[in-house]
Amino acid sequence: KQEVTQIPAALSVPEGENLVLNCSFTDSAIYNLQWFRQDPGKGLTSLLLIQSSQREQTSGRLNASLDKSSGRSTLYIAASQPGDSATYLCAVRGNTPLVFGKGTRLSVIA
Amino acid sequence: GAGVSQTPSNKVTEKGKYVELRCDPISGHTALYWYRQSLGQGPEFLIYFQGTGAADDSGLPNDRFFAVRPEGSVSTLKIQRTERGDSAVYLCASSLGWGNTEAFFGQGTRLTVV
Numbered sequence: 611k612q613e614v615t616q617i618p619a620a621l622s623v624p625e626g627e628n629l630v631l632n633c634s635f636t637d638s639a640i641y642n643l644q645w646f647r648q649d650p651g652k653g654l655t656s657l658l659l660i661q662s663s664q665r666e667q668t669s670g671r672l673n674a675s676l677d678k679s680s681g682r683s684t685l686y687i688a689a690s691q692p693g694d695s696a697t698y699l700c701a702v703r704g705n706t707p708l709v710f711g712k713g714t715r716l717s718v719i720a
Numbered sequence: 721g722a723g724v725s726q727t728p729s730n731k732v733t734e735k736g737k738y739v740e741l742r743c744d745p746i747s748g749h750t751a752l753y754w755y756r757q758s759l760g761q762g763p764e765f766l767i768y769f770q771g772t773g774a775a776d777d778s779g780l781p782n783d784r785f786f787a788v789r790p791e792g793s794v795s796t797l798k799i800q801r802t803e804r805g806d807s808a809v810y811l812c813a814s815s816l817g818w819g820n821t822e823a824f825f826g827q828g829t830r831l832t833v834v
Contacts, residue, residue: 614762644822644823646825651830652828653724653726653811653825653826653827653828654763654811654813654825655825656822656823656824656825659822699762699763701762701763701823703823706765706776707753707765707768707776708753708755708763708765708813708823709765710755710762710763710764711762712760712761712762713762
């Protein structure tokens with residue numbers, strides 16, 4: 611059974627810092643990995659999708675990497691802003707629909 | 721539509737009542753998913769449709785939960801004899817198909833059973 615773990619559970623940083631969120635998964639037989647953002651009381655917004663054959667994807671200040679063989683992904687956020695404050699969720703798709711981690715709650719302090 | 725739409729956004733019901741939650745997927749998306757999210761947790765899978773049929777309903781917690789997608793577009797999640805433990809945010813997602821496709825989520829329905 612696929613299990614997804616996200617570390618840290620919560621993170622608080624001053625504005626302008628670069629930061630890394632970690633995601634690990636137990637079964638490396640995946641089709642893709644997706645990073646989402648969730649604001650309080652809201653649904654999930656897709657940030658980046660990495661196919662199993664890819665090593666990384668970039669969108670603006672966000673960069674996500676994937677090491678499928680070791681079951682790890684990282685989400686790098688450059689020059690963090692208070693508007694980046696949210697919960698970030700990692701999810702993997704294998705032979706089952708998306709399996710999610712519990713998320714990392716990020717606070718960027720102005 | 722432009723995105724996945726879920727109605728209602730909030731639903732308060734009494735214990736023991738029946739509720740229906742609706743999901744309108746992105747036009748043309750054949751795959752539709754229901755998830756449930758409790759406070760402080762990641763979304764948990766409930767059921768997946770490919771077209772009109774439920775391809776995987778292994779996440780439904782018990783037989784009080786049922787979902788349909790009769791015409792391969794709109795889906796309804798039905799909960800009978802609601803219990804306080806059913807209180808959660810119910811999320812719907814859709815994608816072009818199975819496998820290497822991006823999933824898009826709606827805003828969710830917050831269900832509160834009192």
